[in-house]
Amino acid sequence: MNPNLFQCQNRIISSPSRFSGRGGIFFDRDGVIIEEANYLSQVDDLKILGGVIPGLRKLKKLGMPFYLITNQAGIAHGFFTEKQLRIIQSFLVAKLLEAKIKFRAAFYCPHHPQAEMANYRADCFGRKPKPGLLYQAARFDKLNLKHSYIIGDKLTDLEAGKQAGTKTILVLTGYGAEESKKISSNLKPDFIATNINDAADWIIIQEKKRPFNFNRNPTGQNQNHKYGFRLFC
Numbered sequence: 001m002n003p004n005l006f007q008c009q010n011r012i013i014s015s016p017s018r019f020s021g022r023g024g025i026f027f028d029r030d031g032v033i034i035e036e037a038n039y040l041s042q043v044d045d046l047k048i049l050g051g052v053i054p055g056l057r058k059l060k061k062l063g064m065p066f067y068l069i070t071n072q073a074g075i076a077h078g079f080f081t082e083k084q085l086r087i088i089q090s091f092l093v094a095k096l097l098e099a100k101i102k103f104r105a106a107f108y109c110p111h112h113p114q115a116e117m118a119n120y121r122a123d124c125f126g127r128k129p130k131p132g133l134l135y136q137a138a139r140f141d142k143l144n145l146k147h148s149y150i151i152g153d154k155l156t157d158l159e160a161g162k163q164a165g166t167k168t169i170l171v172l173t174g175y176g177a178e179e180s181k182k183i184s185s186n187l188k189p190d191f192i193a194t195n196i197n198d199a200a201d202w203i204i205i206q207e208k209k210r211p212f213n214f215n216r217n218p219t220g221q222n223q224n225h226k227y228g229f230r231l232f233c
């Protein structure tokens with residue numbers, strides 16, 4: 001089981017982290033990695049979307065760490081518990097491992113401002129469109145958010161990325177096709193991808209274009225190493 005599942009640190013991490021060096025790739029979970037199941041609470045309902053495995057395999061070659069960044073307000077609404085979320089996460093991690101794909105960590109926000117469950121009622125800075133979970137992930141691994149990407153099926157995912165300074169990709173899976181109709185000039189994705197495979201191709205092109213490639217490291221030397229960072233450990 002991957003132990004790197006972290007709850008948001010509500011109101012603790014509220015300032016951007018400015019680390020130099022490598023970036024990461026942030027993925028929303030529902031409608032991006034797995035089928036949108038409307039408050040998924042059972043592992044039986046978990047299905048990895050088409051294009052995810054081939055896309056992640058390609059991206060793995062870039063050597064950038066992967067993170068899940070997910071709002072889980074179903075917990076705040078009492079639809080499922082944090083324990084159930086952990087079971088689903090373990091199941092997803094195991095499924096991805098079968099395909100030799102490893103996520104470095106998952107960050108989730110269980111809060112909602114109008115939660116039925118009083119202990120989860122909060123206008124949390126970790127809840128997208130706010131960027132708290134991205135800041136949290138950045139601190140966890142000393143990531144440079146400017147060299148990072150976020151992939152989501154909702155404009156709120158991209159808004160979080162934009163606030164944090166990442167590149168933004170809307171995928172047309174999940175709510176993506178509906179959401180693409182709401183694109184405005186003040187929130188325009190850097191790229192619109194049909195699925196993760198398509199998003200991967202675009203990211204790989206962007207990474208090749210960098211004059212100095214912070215994210216790729218053929219020599220094995222990376223400044224993140226001084227913080228004890230180990231990719232896919």
Ligand SMILES: [Mg+2]
Pocket residue numbers: 028029030031032152153154174
């Ligand atoms: Mg989603």
Ligand SMILES: [Zn+2]
Pocket residue numbers: 008009010108109110111124125126127
């Ligand atoms: Zn939260």
